[in-house]
Amino acid sequence: MKIVLIGSGNLAVHLGPALIKAGHNLLQVVGRTNTSTAKLASKLSCDFTTNPKAISIQADVYIIALSDEAIAGYAKLLPKTKKLILHTSGSVSSTVLKITSTEYGCIYPLQTFSRNRKVDFSSVPLCLEASTKKSAKQLEKLAGSISKNIHWIPENQRKILHLAAVFANNFGNHLYVIAEGLLQKNGLDFELLRPLIAETAAKIKNNSPQNMQTGPARRGDSGTINKHLALLKNKDQIRRIYEILTKSILDHDGPRL
Amino acid sequence: MKIVLIGSGNLAVHLGPALIKAGHNLLQVVGRTNTSTAKLASKLSCDFTTNPKAISIQADVYIIALSDEAIAGYAKLLPKTKKLILHTSGSVSSTVLKITSTEYGCIYPLQTFSRNRKVDFSSVPLCLEASTKKSAKQLEKLAGSISKNIHWIPENQRKILHLAAVFANNFGNHLYVIAEGLLQKNGLDFELLRPLIAETAAKIKNNSPQNMQTGPARRGDSGTINKHLALLKNKDQIRRIYEILTKSILDHDGPRL
Numbered sequence: 001m002k003i004v005l006i007g008s009g010n011l012a013v014h015l016g017p018a019l020i021k022a023g024h025n026l027l028q029v030v031g032r033t034n035t036s037t038a039k040l041a042s043k044l045s046c047d048f049t050t051n052p053k054a055i056s057i058q059a060d061v062y063i064i065a066l067s068d069e070a071i072a073g074y075a076k077l078l079p080k081t082k083k084l085i086l087h088t089s090g091s092v093s094s095t096v097l098k099i100t101s102t103e104y105g106c107i108y109p110l111q112t113f114s115r116n117r118k119v120d121f122s123s124v125p126l127c128l129e130a131s132t133k134k135s136a137k138q139l140e141k142l143a144g145s146i147s148k149n150i151h152w153i154p155e156n157q158r159k160i161l162h163l164a165a166v167f168a169n170n171f172g173n174h175l176y177v178i179a180e181g182l183l184q185k186n187g188l189d190f191e192l193l194r195p196l197i198a199e200t201a202a203k204i205k206n207n208s209p210q211n212m213q214t215g216p217a218r219r220g221d222s223g224t225i226n227k228h229l230a231l232l233k234n235k236d237q238i239r240r241i242y243e244i245l246t247k248s249i250l251d252h253d254g255p256r257l
Numbered sequence: 258m259k260i261v262l263i264g265s266g267n268l269a270v271h272l273g274p275a276l277i278k279a280g281h282n283l284l285q286v287v288g289r290t291n292t293s294t295a296k297l298a299s300k301l302s303c304d305f306t307t308n309p310k311a312i313s314i315q316a317d318v319y320i321i322a323l324s325d326e327a328i329a330g331y332a333k334l335l336p337k338t339k340k341l342i343l344h345t346s347g348s349v350s351s352t353v354l355k356i357t358s359t360e361y362g363c364i365y366p367l368q369t370f371s372r373n374r375k376v377d378f379s380s381v382p383l384c385l386e387a388s389t390k391k392s393a394k395q396l397e398k399l400a401g402s403i404s405k406n407i408h409w410i411p412e413n414q415r416k417i418l419h420l421a422a423v424f425a426n427n428f429g430n431h432l433y434v435i436a437e438g439l440l441q442k443n444g445l446d447f448e449l450l451r452p453l454i455a456e457t458a459a460k461i462k463n464n465s466p467q468n469m470q471t472g473p474a475r476r477g478d479s480g481t482i483n484k485h486l487a488l489l490k491n492k493d494q495i496r497r498i499y500e501i502l503t504k505s506i507l508d509h510d511g512p513r514l
Contacts, residue, residue: 067478069480110449112453114469149452161445162485163439163489171498173469173471174505175424176424177470182421188421190465199369203369205455214370214427215423219324221324221326224326240501245498248435249427252434
């Protein structure tokens, strides 16, 4: 398919090569900043523009890989078309694209993308939604060409997936940041914690996290919990996070006696 | 070395085989419940008892692999000795063992252990502490025989490591539990989230988590944050967790504009 990719951020940087690898013809990269757009276009050996009015009208599919808050506004800038227009967001309704085309939908990759880290797109879960049967057929063909892990997920469920992903990924990573901060302030190397973090994630590859919960809250070990709170006595926010997550584990699992 | 292992829980179940694999002579497993103690002893082909008075006096080293809250109480039950006595806890002072021997210390494995999951002990960070030079020499030999990743860590730092491990592992896993609950209640399969969780941990194998933070809080995307809070309007505790972790990310990183 002939594709225009709108965006030059973390997702576009990974999606572009995946589209080319799948044999698609990437006509153009459209970005908001000249430097990153030119850089991505050069990497993908294709045209680029930062002017929404200069977007190629030759494509079969337009993919808006912009941040959630930018999608609706950008859709308004696009020329009207009869082609398929997609966004890639977990939290934005695909109906914001209706202003541009009757053929619209969503291709939401449930994965975290960082600029300097390769991701194997073929195993990334892609959550799909389309406005018409025709769009659905085209979208399924496109999505199936870049991943073996595709799912039709209606908007309400997609939004729950996005919320759950924030807990598992964004908040999970922030807990690592807190842990790293505690170590650094006490002259300890974060390296010490890496095997534990790897194993925490590896454990639930084949298990429900419910069955993998351990620790003082799970054991109802109030002695250890109080020692930890004492260590955090001058760190109000981290202590509150400790308290609420401990309470949530106790409420959820009950102490295991 | 001739070793008595006290405990038959998650850690003992993994530590026992690691000690045997390293060539030590496991004289006896000492447990508090007959069934699990007999089972572990049978697996390790060694004697067992549940009576602290019947503990072998032939060992070079006694390792108390009991839960944190049980260690001090159990140490009081043990016969006085001149041999090395160790506990395995991150949060308990090793001085609670002084009542039993002047040669005491700690061997704290910074890893999470589940009964039915193999762990490669040779890469587990072992945090060591010892009461005398003699104990230290013996402990270093013992620890070095089961892991290539050993560290001398004084008590105050060990307690910080344990606290950081609670954030990264126990609280991290609880976030997975919350995510799984959100999916289940909305008819979605947790399988969808597994690649994201694996990648979240894999990303920080070679990076600082600070540089890997993404998501609506990191972007200062209040539109998406408010949509998420609306989805959680009937889930008070999960909403409070969302709020405090979002605030913590905002305070820590500031919005990236």
